Every structure is written in C-alpha cells, then in structure tokens.
Amino acid sequence: MEFEEDDSVVLRDKHSEFDGEVGTITQVVETMFGDATYTVSFEDGQEVGISADQLEAADEDEE
Numbered sequence: 628m629e630f631e632e633d634d635s636v637v638l639r640d641k642h643s644e645f646d647g648e649v650g651t652i653t654q655v656v657e658t659m660f661g662d663a664t665y666t667v668s669f670e671d672g673q674e675v676g677i678s679a680d681q682l683e684a685a686d687e688d689e690e
Contacts, residue, residue: 628679630665631655635685638667638674645669649685 630636634652638645645667653673654666665677 628682628684629663630679630682630684636665636667636682637685638669638677638681639683640674640677640681643674645672645674650674 630652632652632655635649636652637647637649640646648669650667650669650673652665653668656664656666658664663679664675665679665682666673666675667677667682
C-alpha cells in the first residue's frame with residue numbers, strides 16, 4: 628500500500644519506540660528502486676526511512 632503526506636498511519640516495528648502508535652506522514656521519498664520510504668511524526672518524535680510494509684492506515688477512531 629502506498630501512502631501520501633498527511634495520512635494517519637500506525638507504525639508496526641517491534642524495534643521502534645513508536646511501535647503501535649499513530650502518527651502522520653510528513654515526507655515521502657522515492658528510492659532509486661522506485662519504492663517509497665516515509666518520515667512519520669508522532670507526538671513525542673519522528674521515525675525516518677520507514678517502508679510501506681511497516682505501516683498500516685489508521686482507523687478514524689485511532690486518529
């Protein structure tokens with residue numbers, strides 16, 4: 628799934644301090660392989676270089 632800036636997403640990365648938290652995509656960067664990586668901002672910080680398979684769309688009640 629592809630996401631766009633300002634989309635609300637849930638991060639699924641057990642190695643991240645933001646695992647399971649809802650954040651907002653603040654930047655989308657296309658790699659030289661045609662994939663996208665994302666920067667996601669959370670209430671207490673941000674994660675950079677997140678792949679789409681680590682994200683899922685946030686439900687409206689989670690936003």
